[in-house]
Amino acid sequence: MSYTVSHFEIRARDQAVMEKFYTEVLGFIVSDRGLLTMGPNAGRELIFLSHSPEEHHQIVLIPSEVTDQGGGIGHVAFRVDTLDEVRRVFDKVRLLPHAKPEPVSHGNTWSVYFRDPENNRIEVFTQTPWHTTQPCRFDVDYGLADAELKSSTLAAAATQTGFVAGEEWQEAFARKFADAPAE
Numbered sequence: 001m002s003y004t005v006s007h008f009e010i011r012a013r014d015q016a017v018m019e020k021f022y023t024e025v026l027g028f029i030v031s032d033r034g035l036l037t038m039g040p041n042a043g044r045e046l047i048f049l050s051h052s053p054e055e056h057h058q059i060v061l062i063p064s065e066v067t068d069q070g071g072g073i074g075h076v077a078f079r080v081d082t083l084d085e086v087r088r089v090f091d092k093v094r095l096l097p098h099a100k101p102e103p104v105s106h107g108n109t110w111s112v113y114f115r116d117p118e119n120n121r122i123e124v125f126t127q128t129p130w131h132t133t134q135p136c137r138f139d140v141d142y143g144l145a146d147a148e149l150k151s152s153t154l155a156a157a158a159t160q161t162g163f164v165a166g167e168e169w170q171e172a173f174a175r176k177f178a179d180a181p182a183e
Contacts (some may be wrong), residue, residue: 007057008076009119011064012047018061019047025092026078026124031057040151075113075121082126083146086110089124090142105140107132107157108166110149112142128153131169133162 012018022028028049035067036042041063059076080086093099093114102113111125124128138156140149 005042009062010076010116010118012061013064013118014031014044015045015047015063019049019108020047021117022061024094026089026122028059047072057145071104075123077123077125080124080126083149086112086124089114089141103140103142104137105157106134107136107138107160107163108134108169110140110153110166127166128157129166130154130157131162131164131166132157132160136160153158 010018010181023030028051030047031047031050034046034048035047036044036046044063046063047061049059049061050057052058063119072165080089090101090112093101093112096114098117098119099114102114104111105128106125108128108131109125110128111123113121113123116122140153142149144152
């Protein structure tokens with residue numbers, strides 16, 4: 001059996017601020033809006049956001065009166081295709097007072113973690129060509145030129161436990177599925 005992440009529900013105290021953040025900073029598009037017709041939030045609006053015509057929504061903002069910051073989600077992670085895309089997000093969020101960006105690598109990713117306006121933690125990442133045993137985390141400098149960033153990331157990743165080429169790790173992992181007993 002295979003699972004694909006479909007969407008996250010994020011409780012929002014200020015839906016307008018949250019909608020603006022997810023559309024302007026992360027480029028989501030509002031795919032739908034609708035009023036709840038039942039339950040304790042009846043009459044309140046849900047906002048559906050997506051990056052893909054294949055998915056009606058990947059995020060739904062639901063109204064909440066919760067006063068705790070961060071809504072109970074550890075973090076929401078978004079994969080992007082290139083290091084340039086990670087840098088573009090980093091450049092946007094580093095200017096936001098609430099974002100608290102953390103530019104890091106996990107050996108197998110270049111990532112930036114940051115906070116949305118209601119303190120939910122977000123990660124935007126792209127894959128590196130390497131793998132390291134997880135957990136693994138070290139700081140990176142997105143101000144470096146590509147060649148220098150890749151070289152410094154490789155140097156740090158190569159010192160980590162389980163360091164191998166990403167393709168080598170994927171092949172070994174695929175063999176585990178092939179050897180697994182059928183359900």
